[in-house]
Amino acid sequence: MTDTLTIRRPDDWHVHLRDGDILRGVAPYTARQFARAIVMPNLSPPVTDRHRAADYRARIMAAVPESMAFTPLMTCYLTDDTDPADVAEGFANGVFTAAKLYPANATTNSAHGVTDVANIMPVLERMAEIGMVLCVHGEVTDAHVDVFDREKEFIDRTLALLVERLPQLKVVFEHITTSDAVDFVDASGPQVAATVTPQHLWINRNAMLVGGIRPHAYCLPVAKREEHRLALRRAVTSGSAKYFLGTDSAPHDRAAKESACGCAGIFNAPHALESYATVFDQEGALEHFEAFASENGPRFYGLPLNEGTVTLERAEVQVVDTIDAAGTPVVPFHAGETIGWRFVG
Numbered sequence: 001m002t003d004t005l006t007i008r009r010p011d012d013w014h015v016h017l018r019d020g021d022i023l024r025g026v027a028p029y030t031a032r033q034f035a036r037a038i039v040m041p042n043l044s045p046p047v048t049d050r051h052r053a054a055d056y057r058a059r060i061m062a063a064v065p066e067s068m069a070f071t072p073l074m075t076c077y078l079t080d081d082t083d084p085a086d087v088a089e090g091f092a093n094g095v096f097t098a099a100k101l102y103p104a105n106a107t108t109n110s111a112h113g114v115t116d117v118a119n120i121m122p123v124l125e126r127m128a129e130i131g132m133v134l135c136v137h138g139e140v141t142d143a144h145v146d147v148f149d150r151e152k153e154f155i156d157r158t159l160a161l162l163v164e165r166l167p168q169l170k171v172v173f174e175h176i177t178t179s180d181a182v183d184f185v186d187a188s189g190p191q192v193a194a195t196v197t198p199q200h201l202w203i204n205r206n207a208m209l210v211g212g213i214r215p216h217a218y219c220l221p222v223a224k225r226e227e228h229r230l231a232l233r234r235a236v237t238s239g240s241a242k243y244f245l246g247t248d249s250a251p252h253d254r255a256a257k258e259s260a261c262g263c264a265g266i267f268n269a270p271h272a273l274e275s276y277a278t279v280f281d282q283e284g285a286l287e288h289f290e291a292f293a294s295e296n297g298p299r300f301y302g303l304p305l306n307e308g309t310v311t312l313e314r315a316e317v318q319v320v321d322t323i324d325a326a327g328t329p330v331v332p333f334h335a336g337e338t339i340g341w342r343f344v345g
């Protein structure tokens with residue numbers, strides 16, 4: 001049995017660091033484990049152009065202790081009015097690493113998102129030309145579609161057509177939650193990849209709804225049936241280069257989640273790597289963990305692999321009930337539970 005695990009330093013290809021005080025409270029948790037992170041642009045107001053992205057990047061750098069070598073990789077929040085030239089210039093200048101498609105009103109702070117992918121075709125065509133990655137929150141927002149079917153519907157109505165229309169465009173289907181998404185990614189060419197969160201590998205929809213309604217298990221896309229969780233576990237541990245680590249760590253004030261209309265999002269940054277490692281261990285697939293955490297992502301994005309390593313050891317770690325994120329109480333994923341791996345550094 002392996003009792004320590006040393007891997008190339010990993011990256012997080014999808015994280016919400018927020019802004020203001022809570023940014024200072026949460027960013028060090030990500031910077032402690034990951035060399036780089038793709039930072040989501042769904043602030044209020046959203047990060048819709050290269051100037052806002054450069055300013056936000058500076059605020060993130062200021063929030064991370066200097067002793068931590070961490071590089072935030074910025075994304076452009078696409079709207080119906082995004083200027084292709086601004087996106088391309090931001091990419092050329094190294095301000096943007098990717099652009100983010102939020103279907104309007106699909107999730108937290110997505111009201112300014114795209115109402116119809118047809119509206120951003122010129123931006124997407126330009127991105128395909130310059131090799132810039134599109135990150136996608138893949139859910140339809142049609143009120144008639146059941147919330148558990150929104151990811152599958154998005155594949156059928158939007159994503160399949162987009163990939164067919166722009167075969168060169170690099171697309172990350174983010175935080176996938178269904179076997180339908182796994183099937184789609186597996187059947188697509190090498191320009192389509194996916195991230196998977198720790199929570200979707202750990203919980204199914206029962207975690208949210210059995211024995212009481214549990215707001216800290218609520219995120220979007222919502223956790224699905226057990227068969228989907230198992231399909232996600234098989235996908236990430238298969239050794240396929242199409243899957244990589246993206247936590248979707250999404251902190252919200254405890255009170256905003258424990259509410260009559262609780263916010264979507266799970267704060268998993270404090271023990272993200274240990275949570276994933278435990279899954280790979282349980283599946284007998286630790287040999288594929290390093291590629292998932294540290295290699296598949298940078299190769300897909302066309303970025304260098306990190307130098308340096310991190311080490312995990314087999315040990316019982318008790319996860320605290322609440323974290324004080326610079327004044328905001330936030331409940332972490334696995335709160336009150338024990339995880340079987342410890343992050344050494």
Ligand SMILES: NC(=O)N[C@@H](CC(=O)O)C(=O)O
Pocket residue numbers: 016042107108137218219220221248250251264265266
């Ligand atoms: N995942 C979530 O449930 N919430 C995210 C938004 C998102 O990634 O969809 C957030 O910003 O809170």
Ligand SMILES: [Zn+2]
Pocket residue numbers: 107137174175220221
């Ligand atoms: Zn999302």
Ligand SMILES: [Zn+2]
Pocket residue numbers: 014015016040248250
């Ligand atoms: Zn997210």
